[in-house]
Amino acid sequence: MFEILKKEDLADGIVLFEVKAPRIAKHCLPGQFVIVVEKPGAERIPLTICDYDREKGTITLVIQDVGRASRQLSRLKAGDYIEHVTGPLGRPSELTELEPQERADKKVLFIAGGLGAAPVFPQVKYCKENGIPCDVIIGAKTEDLLILEDEMKDYADNVYIATDDGTKGFHGMVTDLTEDLVTNQGKDYDLAVAIGPMIMMKFSALKTKELDIPTIVSMNPIMVDGTGMCGACRIMVGDDVKFACVDGPEFDGHRVDFDQAMRRQALYKTEEGKKLLELEEGDTHHGNCGVC
Amino acid sequence: MALNLNRTPMKEQEPKVRAHNFEEVALGYTPEEAILEASRCLNCKRPLCVGGCPVNVKIPAFIHEVAQGNFEEAYNIINEDSSLPAICGRVCPQENQCEGVCVLEKRGAPIAIGRLERFIADWAMENGIKGNTEIVSNGHKVAVIGAGPAGLTCAGDLARMGYDVTIFEALHSPGGVLVYGIPEFRLPKEDVVLKEVEKVKDLGVKIETDVVAGRAVSIPELIYDEGYEAVSLGTGAGLPKFMGIPGELANGVLSANEYLTRNNLMHAYDNGETPIIHGKKTVVIGGGNVAMDAARTALRLGSDVDIVYRRSMEELPARAEEVHHAQEEGINFELLTNPVEILEDENGWVRGIRCIRMELGEPDESGRRRPIPIEGSEFDIDCDTVIMSLGTSPNPLIPSTTEGLDANKWECIVADENGKTSLDGVYAGGDAVTGAATVILAMGAGKKAAAAIDEYIMGPKQTDV
Numbered sequence: 004m005f006e007i008l009k010k011e012d013l014a015d016g017i018v019l020f021e022v023k024a025p026r027i028a029k030h031c032l033p034g035q036f037v038i039v040v041e042k043p044g045a046e047r048i049p050l051t052i053c054d055y056d057r058e059k060g061t062i063t064l065v066i067q068d069v070g071r072a073s074r075q076l077s078r079l080k081a082g083d084y085i086e087h088v089t090g091p092l093g094r095p096s097e098l099t100e101l102e103p104q105e106r107a108d109k110k111v112l113f114i115a116g117g118l119g120a121a122p123v124f125p126q127v128k129y130c131k132e133n134g135i136p137c138d139v140i141i142g143a144k145t146e147d148l149l150i151l152e153d154e155m156k157d158y159a160d161n162v163y164i165a166t167d168d169g170t171k172g173f174h175g176m177v178t179d180l181t182e183d184l185v186t187n188q189g190k191d192y193d194l195a196v197a198i199g200p201m202i203m204m205k206f207s208a209l210k211t212k213e214l215d216i217p218t219i220v221s222m223n224p225i226m227v228d229g230t231g232m233c234g235a236c237r238i239m240v241g242d243d244v245k246f247a248c249v250d251g252p253e254f255d256g257h258r259v260d261f262d263q264a265m266r267r268q269a270l271y272k273t274e275e276g277k278k279l280l281e282l283e284e285g286d287t288h289h290g291n292c293g294v295c
Numbered sequence: 296m297a298l299n300l301n302r303t304p305m306k307e308q309e310p311k312v313r314a315h316n317f318e319e320v321a322l323g324y325t326p327e328e329a330i331l332e333a334s335r336c337l338n339c340k341r342p343l344c345v346g347g348c349p350v351n352v353k354i355p356a357f358i359h360e361v362a363q364g365n366f367e368e369a370y371n372i373i374n375e376d377s378s379l380p381a382i383c384g385r386v387c388p389q390e391n392q393c394e395g396v397c398v399l400e401k402r403g404a405p406i407a408i409g410r411l412e413r414f415i416a417d418w419a420m421e422n423g424i425k426g427n428t429e430i431v432s433n434g435h436k437v438a439v440i441g442a443g444p445a446g447l448t449c450a451g452d453l454a455r456m457g458y459d460v461t462i463f464e465a466l467h468s469p470g471g472v473l474v475y476g477i478p479e480f481r482l483p484k485e486d487v488v489l490k491e492v493e494k495v496k497d498l499g500v501k502i503e504t505d506v507v508a509g510r511a512v513s514i515p516e517l518i519y520d521e522g523y524e525a526v527s528l529g530t531g532a533g534l535p536k537f538m539g540i541p542g543e544l545a546n547g548v549l550s551a552n553e554y555l556t557r558n559n560l561m562h563a564y565d566n567g568e569t570p571i572i573h574g575k576k577t578v579v580i581g582g583g584n585v586a587m588d589a590a591r592t593a594l595r596l597g598s599d600v601d602i603v604y605r606r607s608m609e610e611l612p613a614r615a616e617e618v619h620h621a622q623e624e625g626i627n628f629e630l631l632t633n634p635v636e637i638l639e640d641e642n643g644w645v646r647g648i649r650c651i652r653m654e655l656g657e658p659d660e661s662g663r664r665r666p667i668p669i670e671g672s673e674f675d676i677d678c679d680t681v682i683m684s685l686g687t688s689p690n691p692l693i694p695s696t697t698e699g700l701d702a703n704k705w706e707c708i709v710a711d712e713n714g715k716t717s718l719d720g721v722y723a724g725g726d727a728v729t730g731a732a733t734v735i736l737a738m739g740a741g742k743k744a745a746a747a748i749d750e751y752i753m754g755p756k757q758t759d760v
Contacts, residue, residue: 029511089505231692233550233557
């Protein structure tokens with residue numbers, strides 16, 4: 004049982020939990036994730052670690068209400084307990100492996116789309132604390148869905164905002180803002196780290212390839228155990244099949260087969276899947292469980 | 296006394312009925328049936344069965360008590376050597392072990408040792424018999440990694456010797472492969488596995504779930520920071536293999552591990568929370584026990600099922616009983632057949648599998664005749680789901696995060712016959728060392744590791760003069 008010490012509403016349908024998990028807090032690094040089970044019998048859902056405090060023994064998780072399991076989880080309150088939290092899983096970000104003398108010369112651009120700001124945040128914080136210069140783009144559909152803007156400003160050299168509807172900052176996609184920064188504003192980056200919905204990472208990677216900036220993305224495919232056992236999270240990176248849970252979650256964004264990954268992500272959501280569920284579940288199928 | 300060659304049959308659910316439910320297939324003996332079967336035992340002076348058992352259960356002694364109707368005494372005798380008899384009685388390959396060497400085997404009807412073991416273990420559970428749980432603490436702490444058959448056995452043995460034992464388990468529920476891998480209809484979870492786990496806890500063993508050793512805590516930390524004097528690794532062989540054929544990433548292709556974990560550990564078949572693919576036609580690739588489990592699970596979820604295996608019935612590695620049950624239930628075997636490509640529809644879903652017929656050539660290094668493709672014999676099977684059951688390999692997480700712990704090129708942890716690894720005070724056993732094998736071999740390794748850890752901490756045993 005893992006106690007929720009603090010809950011914050013970040014935006015509509017997005018909450019932040021600070022959770023007591025000393026073993027995880029002691030070892031986790033930016034880029035890693037946990038698997039959470041809200042109550043006995045609930046789904047195992049992977050969540051990236053947004054922050055951690057080794058002394059307090061806490062980790063911070065950000066949850067967006069997108070399906071049945073995440074909805075139930077996001078309804079918990081401070082003082083409630085989460086049944087299971089397992090981690091840290093996956094490999095830490097490549098940035099944590101930089102030699103001290105390499106750090107100052109590595110200028111990083113973080114591109115965060117939507118909820119992707121949560122996994123980007125600990126990396127930005129890590130950069131500040133280790134002398135790696137970095138800028139951050141936070142993108143969202145609209146101003147109300149922007150998260151962690153103030154927190155990012157505490158650590159990043161520059162924070163740029165992009166909204167699809169122009170309600171705040173740059174009017175347009177994160178890809179357009181990336182191009183604007185590099186071609187019009189004379190910015191120069193050695194590495195881009197793009198994290199967000201797969202479609203956003205796909206187009207960010209295409210853009211950075213055009214701009215010739217090496218790019219890391221963080222893959223969030225379907226998983227069950229998160230320790231390499233099920234193989235549900237397998238993706239193509241170049242010619243190799245990789246398990247996102249143990250080989251990733253971060254990969255070279257210019258080599259990931261996003262189209263295939265997106266297709267696999269829809270495994271339990273496609274029309275065929277829905278039909279199968281309708282067939283199997285009969286009258287009990289309502290189509291609003293978030294699974295289909 | 297004349298030899299009785301009539302093995303007492305065990306009742307089973309009718310194939311047509313059980314093909315639609317997840318209830319246990321085999322129903323167990325009644326006390327009368329158990330006594331009848333036990334009475335056939337010749338009580339050999341030099342019993343071969345004991346040596347045939349990886350944990351050396353004193354088989355004739357317990358069977359003798361069953362024949363007399365002394366079920367509690369029979370339980371106590373089994374309990375001296377095995378911590379998980381209700382499980383072993385169900386899933387051990389007895390035909391290759393104790394029953395395979397029974398002197399009556401040559402006459403065609405070995406004693407049904409597994410069924411008797413199961414009967415006694417179930418009887419003890421029903422009657423609340425726990426065996427000897429009086430333990431004198433010796434004040435020494437040992438950590439066990441993994442709450443599967445190797446870890447539970449090792450922990451149980453150490454606890455009985457007086458050690459303060461904590462098991463660290465990565466998943467949210469203890470049991471390892473007994474919970475995530477073997478289906479309910481072969482090994483009930485609530486009524487058998489979790490009760491056996493409770494018995495291990497009754498010995499004072501603590502189980503901390505949700506701890507991925509190597510990530511949440513390192514092996515040196517357990518020893519130097521948390522005060523464990525020795526560590527036993529029973530991390531299993533959990534990584535699924537795939538074939539590397541075209542189309543393997545199509546939607547509807549999954550590992551047997553994923554399919555079984557969703558269904559067994561996550562209860563997809565009865566809890567409504569975990570999604571699972573409900574195929575109309577499922578093809579399972581492979582011929583081991585896990586392939587039979589996946590095929591029979593798919594059948595119960597409403598699919599037609601083919602098993603595709605590249606050798607013939609004779610080489611099928613699954614237990615004969617499992618193959619027989621699968622056939623009775625209506626699973627079709629495509630033998631001497633190997634997949635070459637998975638066919639996708641325009642949306643990336645599986646629509647079929649292209650196979651090639653095989654013939655058997657000369658024996659290969661495994662001693663089995665090598666399957667050779669017959670040129671031009673390709674054919675397609677229409678299906679919407681493909682389950683890969685090609686074996687598993689150990690998880691590299693602990694060797695890769697533990698400096699000085701040697702693993703071989705198959706990622707198996709290197710350990711000697713007593714489980715001693717390259718690191719002082721660290722022992723290992725089960726599938727993590729051997730690669731995928733059986734529950735009982737893992738238990739045997741757990742027992743040896745417990746004995747070796749006892750000797751490591753206490754020094755060599757003094758024998759009475």
